[in-house]
Amino acid sequence: MADTVPHLKLTYEGARKMLAASVAKAEAMGVPQCIAIVDDGANLLAFARMDGAKFLSIDSAWRKAMSAASSRAATGGMAEGLDIRLAIATQGKLVNVKGGVPIVVDGKTIGAIGVGSGTGDQDLEVAKAGLAALAGAKTDF
Amino acid sequence: MADTVPHLKLTYEGARKMLAASVAKAEAMGVPQCIAIVDDGANLLAFARMDGAKFLSIDSAWRKAMSAASSRAATGGMAEGLDIRLAIATQGKLVNVKGGVPIVVDGKTIGAIGVGSGTGDQDLEVAKAGLAALAGAKTDF
Amino acid sequence: MADTVPHLKLTYEGARKMLAASVAKAEAMGVPQCIAIVDDGANLLAFARMDGAKFLSIDSAWRKAMSAASSRAATGGMAEGLDIRLAIATQGKLVNVKGGVPIVVDGKTIGAIGVGSGTGDQDLEVAKAGLAALAGAKTDF
Amino acid sequence: MADTVPHLKLTYEGARKMLAASVAKAEAMGVPQCIAIVDDGANLLAFARMDGAKFLSIDSAWRKAMSAASSRAATGGMAEGLDIRLAIATQGKLVNVKGGVPIVVDGKTIGAIGVGSGTGDQDLEVAKAGLAALAGAKTDF
Numbered sequence: 001m002a003d004t005v006p007h008l009k010l011t012y013e014g015a016r017k018m019l020a021a022s023v024a025k026a027e028a029m030g031v032p033q034c035i036a037i038v039d040d041g042a043n044l045l046a047f048a049r050m051d052g053a054k055f056l057s058i059d060s061a062w063r064k065a066m067s068a069a070s071s072r073a074a075t076g077g078m079a080e081g082l083d084i085r086l087a088i089a090t091q092g093k094l095v096n097v098k099g100g101v102p103i104v105v106d107g108k109t110i111g112a113i114g115v116g117s118g119t120g121d122q123d124l125e126v127a128k129a130g131l132a133a134l135a136g137a138k139t140d141f
Numbered sequence: 142m143a144d145t146v147p148h149l150k151l152t153y154e155g156a157r158k159m160l161a162a163s164v165a166k167a168e169a170m171g172v173p174q175c176i177a178i179v180d181d182g183a184n185l186l187a188f189a190r191m192d193g194a195k196f197l198s199i200d201s202a203w204r205k206a207m208s209a210a211s212s213r214a215a216t217g218g219m220a221e222g223l224d225i226r227l228a229i230a231t232q233g234k235l236v237n238v239k240g241g242v243p244i245v246v247d248g249k250t251i252g253a254i255g256v257g258s259g260t261g262d263q264d265l266e267v268a269k270a271g272l273a274a275l276a277g278a279k280t281d282f
Numbered sequence: 283m284a285d286t287v288p289h290l291k292l293t294y295e296g297a298r299k300m301l302a303a304s305v306a307k308a309e310a311m312g313v314p315q316c317i318a319i320v321d322d323g324a325n326l327l328a329f330a331r332m333d334g335a336k337f338l339s340i341d342s343a344w345r346k347a348m349s350a351a352s353s354r355a356a357t358g359g360m361a362e363g364l365d366i367r368l369a370i371a372t373q374g375k376l377v378n379v380k381g382g383v384p385i386v387v388d389g390k391t392i393g394a395i396g397v398g399s400g401t402g403d404q405d406l407e408v409a410k411a412g413l414a415a416l417a418g419a420k421t422d423f
Numbered sequence: 424m425a426d427t428v429p430h431l432k433l434t435y436e437g438a439r440k441m442l443a444a445s446v447a448k449a450e451a452m453g454v455p456q457c458i459a460i461v462d463d464g465a466n467l468l469a470f471a472r473m474d475g476a477k478f479l480s481i482d483s484a485w486r487k488a489m490s491a492a493s494s495r496a497a498t499g500g501m502a503e504g505l506d507i508r509l510a511i512a513t514q515g516k517l518v519n520v521k522g523g524v525p526i527v528v529d530g531k532t533i534g535a536i537g538v539g540s541g542t543g544d545q546d547l548e549v550a551k552a553g554l555a556a557l558a559g560a561k562t563d564f
Contacts, residue, residue, distance in 0.1 A: 003437030003557055004528060005192075007430040012305075012332045014426030023294075041464010042196065043337040047329035050294045055325040070197040081221070082238065082261075088228040089201040089236045105427060134426055153446075153473045164435075184478040188470035191435050196466040333428075337465065338493040342512040362504070369511040377512040379505065402505075 010039055010103060010111045015046040018103075018113060018130035023048055025129030031118040033126050034061040037103075039111045042066040042093075050117075057116035059092075064100030064123075065114030066093050072109045074141040075100035076120060099123025101131060104138040151180055151244060151252045156187040159244075159254060159271035164189055166270030172259040174267050175202040178244075180252045183207040183234075191258075198257035200233075205241030205264075206255030207234050213250040215282040216241035217261060240264025242272060245279040292321055292385060292393045297328040300385075300395060300412035305330055307411030313400040315408050316343040319385075321393045324348040324375075332399075339398035341374075346382030346405075347396030348375050354391040356423040357382035358402060381405025383413060386420040433462055433526060433534045437557055438469040441526075441536060444556030446471055449549045454541040456549050457484040460526075462534045465489040465516075473540075480539035482515075487523030487546075488537030489516050495532045497564040498523035499543060522546025524554060527561040 015037040026033040032052035076098035083096035098120030103111040113130045115123040156178040167174040173193035217239035224237035239261030244252040254271045256264040297319040308315040314334035358380035365378035380402030385393040395412045397405040438460040449456040455475035499521035506519035521543030526534040538546040
């Protein structure tokens with residue numbers, strides 16, 4: 001087995017473009033949001049808190065992004081009960097609430113976007129608008 | 142009563158052997174895992190995150206091992222409700238989710254192995270494969 | 283004395299404009315940076331981690347912004363010894379390292395910008411480039 | 424500017440090989456060590472605590488690896504005073520003590536190795552033995 005494998009890295013420019021698209025979508029919906037974009041190691045790349053968004057959603061948006069980057073899946077699908085136990089075990093990093101999606105290009109997870117301050121469905125819609133702005137990113141979540 | 146009693150100590154070599162067996166089992170199952178082995182004081186001895194395992198499972202695998210070492214029992218059997226209260230009280234160290242088992246030799250708990258990133262049953266199976274690699278270790282969990 | 287007083291609030295649009303100016307300055311300098319903009323309550327408004335910036339500077343940039351918002355002064359001027367004691371007392375929120383400046387308009391502190399990943403002087407220069415993009419903001423730090 | 428750029432990813436197999444080489448070196452030196460290998464986002468990939476190594480070095484070895492991954496440089500070269508301020512600002516993640524080196528292949532930082540429990544020079548020597556086991560990795564630190 002190989003010691004290293006080819007991978008892709010999301011640039012700040014890519015993250016900025018995604019963030020702008022998510023902000024535009026949230027504006028069009030009339031729902032102010034906190035939007036966080038992380039790399040595949042869960043470190044923050046870009047963030048926006050729109051006017052009127054809840055400031056506690058800074059944390060939840062970021063952690064939704066962490067959760068989606070870790071599981072390589074949209075947040076919100078974990079079994080009830082298990083999710084709370086793992087949320088505590090990860091000191092709150094695992095958030096099983098809609099609004100986090102992985103950024104997957106060429107089958108590789110290169111980061112994630114997490115959105116919070118609206119309803120779960122609104123958050124997910126804004127996250128997916130970010131994905132749509134990145135050429136080649138998987139969008140069917 | 143005696144002031145000191147004979148004990149057994151898991152060596153790094155023993156932990157490494159268990160880790161390799163757990164990794165091999167997870168590979169055979171096609172389920173990438175995070176695997177943590179701790180001593181009887183819950184201090185980390187050996188760890189592996191396989192390609193494709195969730196990075197948030199670094200925390201949960203380690204904490205399952207802590208929980209099993211503390212209780213000297215497999216994780217996942219605590220009463221619902223009580224487990225969450227104790228999880229919060231221990232700042233997330235107690236994790237009542239399957240995948241952690243104590244390492245018991247000659248009736249002495251000398252450490253524990255915790256596995257996370259698959260389902261609870263898969264995690265437990267991989268943990269037990271580690272136990273099976275250690276001569277004399279109790280495996281009926 | 284009045285029960286309430288007029289205040290000013292930095293919008294996301296204002297923060298975004300400042301962030302873009304700081305990023306452009308850092309690019310021109312050839313020094314990739316982490317840049318955080320907070321409101322007057324130290325809550326994050328906008329953030330960028332440029333390609334090549336240190337990810338541990340996510341924390342330090344944000345905390346420099348927190349420190350500048352709290353003290354309404356540039357970071358880095360506190361007495362040695364006192365600064366470490368207060369850093370510990372605030373769980374690391376107070377950072378007495380150059381690179382954080384308050385955003386002051388019409389004599390009112392409405393937020394702060396914190397920059398980290400270069401030298402202290404480079405960080406400060408990039409922070410001030412952000413201030414210069416906001417009409418009416420005090421820039422002599 | 425591109426939204427994504429080609430990158431490399433360290434596999435568990437690569438990390439395991441490095442860990443084994445570092446353990447062998449530490450054994451040959453007669454200095455038991457804690458050895459942590461992280462990916463480029465500072466998430467743990469592989470870990471060993473050898474018999475006789477200090478258990479508090481679990482934390483310091485891991486954090487040396489985090490620091491080297493973040494700065495893309497060997498740990499221990501930061502100015503005195505600044506290092507303590509940034510250590511507090513990053514909640515202890517930044518450790519300015521010898522023994523952490525980045526894993527750099529083809530000019531790309533793909534992770535880091537951190538070693539602790541010996542002297543700083545011994546720790547660095549054991550970390551470099553790990554680098555030498557990875558084909559193409561930069562070793563002149």
